Amino acid sequence: MRLKSVVLLFQLFWLFVVRRVLGRGLLASQTARLSALFLTLAAFAGFNVLSYVVMRQYLGGTGLLEPVLQVSNASVGFWVLIAYTLIRVLFMKADELLKLSFNLPVTNKERTLAFALFESSFVLLMTVFVFGAFSISTVLIEGPDYIPRVLTSIWFPAISTYLLLSLGYYLLERTLLALRIARLRGLVVPMVLALGLAVVFPQTNELSTQIAESYVYGRDYFAPVLLYAKLQKDIGLWLSTLVLLASSAALIPAVVAAAPRNYVPMRRFFVFLPSWLAARKFGVYVLVLFRSFETMVAVSFVIVYSVFAWIQHLVLPPYALALITFQGVYAFSNSEPLRRMVIYPGSTIANYLRLVGSQGVLLVAVGIPITAISTVQGVSFEACLPVAGFCVSNILISTLIGIAFPPEKGNPFTVIIGILLTTIIVMIVGLGLNVFNLDPIISAVIFAALNLLVVFYSILGMQRMERIARHEMAA
Amino acid sequence: MKWLLRFIAGLTVSFIATMIVVVASLITTMFSASEIGVRKFGLFGALFFEPHQQANGATALEIGISNGLPIAMIFVGLLVFYIAVASALERLKLHKERLLRTGQG
Structure with a gap:
């Protein structure tokens, strides 16, 4: 295995993202x-300032930052798992991106590792977004003495957890290959x-409760996930760093060894x-949506969550249903061939x-059984209506x-930018409207009007794309 | 139709921009308000922010709108600005096209 090819491929993937993802759709114009x-x-700066103000207001000078840092340390694993x-x-959908490298002189293993490096840079960006504000505010409030604590409570465990997850994933892929079900x-x-x-x-919840209890009763609490922080506190930062380096030195070769050698395309x-x-046009749209890979993943997530909530007796409205509604991101591009292959594709509004x-x-179809499970658990039907x-x-x-x-086929990254920008705008509008303390009915009317605006822009966008497509065909 | 579309786009852009201004001023007002029981105002007196002590000793934050007029004026100002810029750009584009067509460009 040559390290140079891995780094070159890694650069190629990033170049692809910068050129192909950041220059499409609305982002095509420089402005x-x-x-x-x-x-x-x-938004990131605002998030930092907000976190600083809130933490200073509630935790500054109370000495409570110590247990809060411990609780964050306990939850690092969970957050990294979510990001992962x-x-x-x-x-999983990035097959087309991998195909870019098929005519280059690299082995499958080098390709897998370059991809792993590429993926880890994404996880790093996400972790910075999640924990950056907290880390910066903690250091700003408590002074630079807290830098080693923040490092050993948040960033060291995050790195080790990520490496462990990668190792676990490649071992799982190897097992699937051995069982000959890698296509699934x-x-x-x-x-x-x-x-x-x-x-x-x-488990994270349980651990957080135990940490809080130990703090209240003045006990010293230890759990394996708090290892880096404990070593830093008892002996020094140098030992924590040494342990991190040693564990990474053991894990990285294991990840390299576990990465599978052959590539199996995925069932779509x-x-x-x-x-x-x-037989009917609407039926075709339903079929396109139901058979797609993303729908399967989202529905399986929702089912796993509901069964888990049932077993754990979690009494929560079925917010997990929101997962399947993100399918909308792919709805337009997945059904694009349906409109392209006929002479008259029908009116845009239809x-x-x-x-x-x-x-x-x-x-x-998914909501009825899931809501039924929630109501059986004890959630009132009225509480489920806002979810709808x-x-x-x-x-x-x-x-x-x-x-x-528009997301490109086989290039999932085009979606990220759109989702990120939309989330920021939705959050700002939500927060801004919240300041007005409006009557719930007026808020509902405003949100309905905003949704109508969204529908209007969607139809306008579709009309525009159809016009462009017609011109392309004519030319 | 073109003017209607421009007006709707202007409404959307200025609504989002106004919300950004409101949230940003809220954060800056929060920054300046640290004393309990003191009401601070931001965005030309439109927003207020007041931390106060509750009976159980916890600090509660009260946030709200004291005067909606500055926000409405910001919204209208942004709307007019957007429509003016959009129309000016449109005219410049048309002018450029005309120059190119007549071969004077």
Whole structure:
């Protein structure tokens, strides 16, 4: 294995993201790109300032930062697992990106490792976004003496957890290869990760409670996940760093050795519904949505979560349903061939209604049993209604993202930018409206109006893309 | 139709920009308010922010709008600015096209 090829491929993947992802859809214009960059940086800065103000207000000078840091340390594993799951599910679709490297003189192992490096840089960016504000505010409030504590409580465990997760993933892939079911990894891996989240979540909660209790009773608490912080506190930063280096030195070669040598393409579709549905246009849209890989992953996540909530007696409204509504991001591009292969594709408004309607069918089909489970658990039906409103609004917004930032087939990264920008705007609007302390009915009317605006822009965007497509065909 | 579309786009852009201004001023007001029981105002008196002590000793934050007029003025100002810039850009584009067509560019 040559390290140079790994680094070169890693650079190629990043170049691909910069050129192909940051220059499409709305981001094609320089002004839009600059505004998006500015908005992201401003949001991160605002997030930092907000976190600093809130922490100074509540924790500054109380001595409570110590146990808070310990609780964060206990939850690092869970957050890294969430980031890893998101990135892993996203990267499952990156076959086309990998194909870029098929005519280059690299081995499968080098390709896998370059991809792992690429993926870890994404996880790092996400972790910086999640823990950056907390780390910076802690150091600003308590002074530079806290830097070693923040390092050993948050960043060292994050690195080790990530390496362990990578090792676990490659071992799982090897097992699937040995069992000859690697083609199904698109389904098996997300299920395993969802199960992992379901197992880790109660443990993290339990650990946090124990840390808080020990602090209240003045006991010293230790758990394996707090190892780096404990070593730093008892002996010094140098020993923690040494342990991190030693464990990484053991884990990285293990990851390299576990990375599989052969590449198996993934199964993309699952056939569930009968084909007679295709007799009607709406039926075709429903089929396209139900058989897609993303739908399968999202539905399996929701099912795993509901079963887990049932077993753990979690009494929560079915917010997990929101997961399946993110399908809207792919709805437009997945059904694009349907509109391209006929001479008259129908009116834009009808096509938009079919797009949104098919997602509504999926939401109802999955929502009924999941809501039934929630109500049996003791959640009142009224508490489930806001979830329905949230899901419908999410379908409309994610369909708009799919139109404004069309995801490329086999290139999942195009979605990230759209989702990131939309989340920032939705959060700012939500926070801004919250300041007004409006009557719930007026708030509902405003949100309904905003959703109508989203529908309007979606139809406008679809019309524009159809016009461009017609001109292309004519030329 | 073109003007209607421009107006709707202007409404959207200025609404989002106003929300960004409101949230940013809220954060800066929070920064300046540290004394308990003192009401601080931000964004030309539009927003107020007041930390106060509750009976059980915890600190509660009260945030709200004391005067909606500055926010409405910011919204209208941004809307007018957007429409003016968009129309000016449109005219410049048309002018450029005309120059190119007549071969004077």
